Amino acid sequence: MKNDYALPEFVNGSSGDLAFTQRMAARTREFQARFVGDRVFYLSTLVFAVLVLALLIGIALALIYDSRPSIAKFGLGFFISTEWDPVNDEFGALPFIYGTLVSSAIALLIAVPLSLGVALCLSEMAPKWLSSKLGFLVELLAAIPSVIYGLWAVFVLGPWLRDHVMPPLAKYLGFLPFFQGPKLSVSLLTAGVILAIMVIPYISAVCTDVFRAVPDIQREAALALGATKWEMVRVAVMPYGFSGVVGAIIFGLGRALGETIAVAMVIGNRPEISASLFLPSSTLASAIANEFSEATSDLYLSALVELGLVLMIVGMILNVVARALVLGTTQRRFRSDFKPGPVKA
Amino acid sequence: MSQLLVVEGRNYYRKLKSEFVMAITVGATILTLIPLFLVLGYLLSKGATSVNLNFFIHMPKPVGQEGGGMANAIVGTLELVMIATLIGVPIGIGSGLYLSEFKTTKLAVAVRFAADVLTGVPSIVIGIFAYAILVRPLHGFSALSGGLALGMIMIPLITRNTEEMVALVPHELREAAYALGVTKWKTTLAVVTRTAMGGIATGIILAIARVAGETAPLLFTAFGNRFWSTSLFQPIASLPVQVYTYAISPFADWQRQAWAGALVLTTIVLALELGVRALARRH
Numbered sequence: 058m059k060n061d062y063a064l065p066e067f068v069n070g071s072s073g074d075l076a077f078t079q080r081m082a083a084r085t086r087e088f089q090a091r092f093v094g095d096r097v098f099y100l101s102t103l104v105f106a107v108l109v110l111a112l113l114i115g116i117a118l119a120l121i122y123d124s125r126p127s128i129a130k131f132g133l134g135f136f137i138s139t140e141w142d143p144v145n146d147e148f149g150a151l152p153f154i155y156g157t158l159v160s161s162a163i164a165l166l167i168a169v170p171l172s173l174g175v176a177l178c179l180s181e182m183a184p185k186w187l188s189s190k191l192g193f194l195v196e197l198l199a200a201i202p203s204v205i206y207g208l209w210a211v212f213v214l215g216p217w218l219r220d221h222v223m224p225p226l227a228k229y230l231g232f233l234p235f236f237q238g239p240k241l242s243v244s245l246l247t248a249g250v251i252l253a254i255m256v257i258p259y260i261s262a263v264c265t266d267v268f269r270a271v272p273d274i275q276r277e278a279a280l281a282l283g284a285t286k287w288e289m290v291r292v293a294v295m296p297y298g299f300s301g302v303v304g305a306i307i308f309g310l311g312r313a314l315g316e317t318i319a320v321a322m323v324i325g326n327r328p329e330i331s332a333s334l335f336l337p338s339s340t341l342a343s344a345i346a347n348e349f350s351e352a353t354s355d356l357y358l359s360a361l362v363e364l365g366l367v368l369m370i371v372g373m374i375l376n377v378v379a380r381a382l383v384l385g386t387t388q389r390r391f392r393s394d395f396k397p398g399p400v401k402a
Numbered sequence: 403m404s405q406l407l408v409v410e411g412r413n414y415y416r417k418l419k420s421e422f423v424m425a426i427t428v429g430a431t432i433l434t435l436i437p438l439f440l441v442l443g444y445l446l447s448k449g450a451t452s453v454n455l456n457f458f459i460h461m462p463k464p465v466g467q468e469g470g471g472m473a474n475a476i477v478g479t480l481e482l483v484m485i486a487t488l489i490g491v492p493i494g495i496g497s498g499l500y501l502s503e504f505k506t507t508k509l510a511v512a513v514r515f516a517a518d519v520l521t522g523v524p525s526i527v528i529g530i531f532a533y534a535i536l537v538r539p540l541h542g543f544s545a546l547s548g549g550l551a552l553g554m555i556m557i558p559l560i561t562r563n564t565e566e567m568v569a570l571v572p573h574e575l576r577e578a579a580y581a582l583g584v585t586k587w588k589t590t591l592a593v594v595t596r597t598a599m600g601g602i603a604t605g606i607i608l609a610i611a612r613v614a615g616e617t618a619p620l621l622f623t624a625f626g627n628r629f630w631s632t633s634l635f636q637p638i639a640s641l642p643v644q645v646y647t648y649a650i651s652p653f654a655d656w657q658r659q660a661w662a663g664a665l666v667l668t669t670i671v672l673a674l675e676l677g678v679r680a681l682a683r684r685h
Contacts, residue, residue: 098590102504109493178427205645315526318618369527
């Protein structure tokens with residue numbers, strides 16, 4: 058009885074057994090044929106994977122390429138010039154950067170406390186059945202398309218803010234430059250508030266995940282020391298989840314900066330800087346949305362693309378930082394070397 | 403005795419403070435949900451009266467004339483979403499499978515990073531990219547470029563979801579297939595992917611729901627069209643862009659139709675979203 062697996066003999070070809078050699082060759086071919094499929098599978102998924110990578114690189118390159126005329130003409134002055142004058146081909150991005158930063162700041166000022174409240178309510182307060190239902194409703198907020206929020210803000214939120222929020226703000230905080238001057242329904246404030254509504258579901262969802270990732274043993278330790286529920290949250294939950302919460306806020310900031318259509322509908326699109334939040338302004342994204350299809354000169358178009366480039370770079374950086382911070386918290390409990398630090402009261 | 407009272411009082415104060423803060427969190431949740439109900443309520447009250455058969459089967463009337471519908475925009479949105487799905491689903495699933503099957507290669511790490519970063523890129527930037535690679539070379543706005551823009555938004559969503567869903571399949575299933583002598587690709591497609599099919603399909607439908615409501619990337623790709631068009635190479639109307647244009651228009655009748663269009667769009671998006679969740683819960 059010949060052993061089929063006596064390979065050295067076969068490889069040397071010294072046995073002189075032709076039938077055996079042929080049999081082995083056939084086996085090898087058959088064996089290899091079985092893996093042709095694997096090869097094809099590997100290569101075809103490889104192509105798709107490379108496409109995803111190429112997409113990101115392609116976007117970056119296309120934006121850099123198309124904004125060259127603007128970069129060449131204005132250089133870094135683009136970011137500090139307040140002149141946005143398509144008629145005379147003068148472009149400076151500062152009004153848009155200002156509008157973007159201020160509207161996002163208003164959004165975060167409103168959204169962060171509310172999101173923390175929602176996240177604490179869902180993770181610490183509500184019983185499980187209610188928590189999942191409430192969480193679902195908050196998620197629905199994120200499902201509603203941006204243009205719907207814009208529509209609602211144009212006809213309902215904006216006028217309401219103008220009639221019922223701006224007057225008291227002007228009355229009691231009117232000594233601040235932010236709350237002076239004429240009150241319009243299309244304004245930085247309206248844009249900030251609608252942005253807040255739109256980013257709350259994102260920030261609160263991440264915060265809820267972060268708080269849920271806090272090991273129960275931390276909570277139990279605090280409770281065993283006699284902490285009340287709030288003290289437990291402050292002593293055990295918040296410090297543990299701190300970097301994750303920061304990540305969630307940065308994530309929300311990225312969302313707010315890039316949000317386009319709802320903002321474009323209510324911010325009034327005025328490329329000027331004014332301290333008052335009651336006046337129209339413009340953001341990077343809303344400027345692109347409003348002016349891109351009407352851009353007449355090449356320089357105009359490339360200035361708008363450069364706004365997009367700024368938006369993309371900032372968005373990318375915020376996204377990466379936020380992800381690192383959040384994953385650092387939510388996956389910490391899976392790390393074997395984790396030792397709880399000293400608890401500060 | 404008095405000391406005990408002080409302690410009692412202090413404990414009482416701490417409990418009260420705890421209750422108070424926790425009540426605030428409930429208040430925050432309610433406050434957060436108010437806009438949801440307000441938006442949906444306004445959509446229903448302002449849109450429902452204008453959503454009728456005419457709205458679905460008629461074309462927009464010329465400026466100044468009352469009436470008309472959004473038939474072209476509804477069909478346009480369907481066409482755009484279809485193009486997007488044809489582009490986004492194969493690339494998304496293919497790259498997702500690469501990530502899950504060859505997860506430790508250098509390319510996989512890079513692609514995973516790229517997909518994560520892409521989800522953070524504002525959709526309007528994707529629109530600029532579609533403009534650069536398709537609108538300018540073809541010298542005109544087109545349904546194809548709009549669909550491509552939406553498809554590119556879908557890709558990273560589907561990539562990451564597919565990878566996560568495949569990762570949930572127990573390794574024993576894979577081992578069982580290998581033990582029977584099944585090759586890797588057959589195992590991946592017939593055993594692993596098939597097991598994860600529900601989750602992958604859920605991800606696809608959620609991605610569709612997400613892009614169906616996108617407006618920003620369509621503004622300078624699909625552009626919009628007041629006339630009937632299903633051509634890939636002509637500008638095409640879409641519900642979100644139509645709602646946007648009508649909402650910021652000065653005409654009362656257009657604003658009325660914007661609410662109707664918004665109601666239809668929201669219904670489609672939420673129906674996809676809710677339907678998928680209901681299905682996912684059953685499995």
